[in-house]
Amino acid sequence: MSTTFPEPLPPSVGGADPAAWPHTDFADGVSEFCVSLERDGSTVRILRDLLCGEALAHRVVAWSADYADPADASDAYEALSLHPDLLNYWSVGATAFGAGWLAPTISAHVQEYVTERIESRLMADREAEEAHKLAEKEAAAATKVTLYHVARKKMFCLTLERGDDEFWSISFEEKWERERFSDWMRRQKHRFAEFAEYMKEGDRFELERKLLREMLVTEQVVKKQGLGAGGRRPLRFWRGEA
Helix, strand or coil, X not given: CEEEEEECCCHHHHCCCHHHCCCCCCCCCCEEEEEEEEEXXXXXXXXXXXXXXXXXXXXXXXXXXXXXXXXXXXXXXXXXXXXXXXXXXXXXXXXXXXXXXXXXXXXXXXXXXXXXXXXHHHHHXXXXXXXXXXXXXXXXXXXXXXXXXXXXXXXXXXXXXXXXXXXXXXXXXXXXXXXXXXXXXXXHHHHHHHHHHHCCCCXXXXXXXXXXXHHHXXXXXHHHXXXXXXXXXXXXXXXXXX
């Protein structure tokens, strides 16, 4: 695996008399320098090539590193590939001062690349987790059943809504009648989902009759136990023990 970055031929070379070059099969070609980044297994190299036309006339390994783990070599190759504008500078410096001159710089760029990749993955994981939690919250809100007190056309109503959709309601002419039923109904929260399932195919008035009968039975039991509040709302202080 390699990536090549052309480098303009220096004027001192490009302007040289072709006759001054040693005689080769490439002497009549157009000469140019190229900087190449290459990965070979666990080895990464920066190469300086002299090309005549499409033929390679000379190659210099400006810098190379052998990694114990091919994954580390892949990280180094990918990190250096992000800086094509610096490869020529690095290759010249490493050729002039030795590979040791470039080693700290390479290590710093590779470490920065790996750190940023880890942070990006962590951020992506956090975003995915937040999106999952939001989806769960929205799904729960869409299926949550809530009891509401509503006034409609001079009637006092109780409604059951799943998410934003009302699926059942009951109406009373007097407010105290609604509150009397509400004293019992608000202790049935654990059954709201059951009521919602029933209303997928059930009859609204049949459910109304069933719940009113249950309320009356509960009132009778509470009164017998001496726990009723008396008056129009016998279950006003009832806590659902009956």
